[in-house]
Amino acid sequence: MQSGILFSCQRELDERKVEDMKRTFFCGTLACALLLLNACTVGDIQIETWSEAQRDSAAVNSADSTDSGSDSGSAKTLEAPRHAALGERFYAKTLVEPPHGSGEIYVTIDRAEVFATLAEAGIALEDTFPDSVVDGIQYDQASGTFRGDRVIVTLHFTVENVNATSPEHAREPEFYEEYDFRADALGACTEGSKIYFSKHDACSGSYYAFHLEPGETTEFEVSYLVYWSEIASDKDTALKHVQFETAYPATLGTTVDLNLK
Numbered sequence: 001m002q003s004g005i006l007f008s009c010q011r012e013l014d015e016r017k018v019e020d021m022k023r024t025f026f027c028g029t030l031a032c033a034l035l036l037l038n039a040c041t042v043g044d045i046q047i048e049t050w051s052e053a054q055r056d057s058a059a060v061n062s063a064d065s066t067d068s069g070s071d072s073g074s075a076k077t078l079e080a081p082r083h084a085a086l087g088e089r090f091y092a093k094t095l096v097e098p099p100h101g102s103g104e105i106y107v108t109i110d111r112a113e114v115f116a117t118l119a120e121a122g123i124a125l126e127d128t129f130p131d132s133v134v135d136g137i138q139y140d141q142a143s144g145t146f147r148g149d150r151v152i153v154t155l156h157f158t159v160e161n162v163n164a165t166s167p168e169h170a171r172e173p174e175f176y177e178e179y180d181f182r183a184d185a186l187g188a189c190t191e192g193s194k195i196y197f198s199k200h201d202a203c204s205g206s207y208y209a210f211h212l213e214p215g216e217t218t219e220f221e222v223s224y225l226v227y228w229s230e231i232a233s234d235k236d237t238a239l240k241h242v243q244f245e246t247a248y249p250a251t252l253g254t255t256v257d258l259n260l261k
Helices: 002-049 052-073 167-171
Strands: 083-085 089-091 105-115 150-161 180-182 193-197 209-211 217-227 243-245 255-257
Touching: 167 180
Parallel strands: 083 255
Antiparallel strands: 089 105, 105 150, 150 217, 180 209, 193 217, 243 255
16 A cells, blocks of 8 residues: 555656656747847848948948048148248238138239339339329329339239138128138238239229139239338348238238348
């Protein structure tokens, strides 16, 4: 009787083990199936989203974004030099006068010449700036000569507009277009007064206005009436050290030694 009870208990235990093994096998199989399903799904997403070509494209876009960000974060600051040599190209800050104007515009004073009379300079009296040459004051019309020790200094300019916009347009858009600049914004030749601009008929806004689109270059002449005695006290070296000041006071602009002889 006792052996029968033991046998029955043993059989019950064996059946329970089999059931537990079946349950364990089923759960393990289900877990593996779920893992395989998830792996395939994730793999599909990765392959679809990050193909080799797309990874390359993302890398390029990232590099471009970094470059553009660095450019926008560090704007180029332009400063006019204190001094420039004759024939040297320099940034003409006074032509754009930030913040009214903006951008890059460059000037070169190619050469400078000295004349005793308007005729020698090739300038007609009627073409001079109004009231800058007045008979009986600076000028003797009968003889065609200047009174006192005045002489004409003519400067030949080359101006290159890279991407500049006009401060004149910002202030007076009814008179000046976006790319109208003024030659008289460059300054003065020592203590001389401006009397002539070779492009004086180019724009209606001002006698000294000229139009220059971005990417374009122009040339013109500006003439100044200068006192010989103010240039140099030593007559042997007179006119050798005339300086062109592109702003007032001179420390704010570029001074060019003209080396006149």
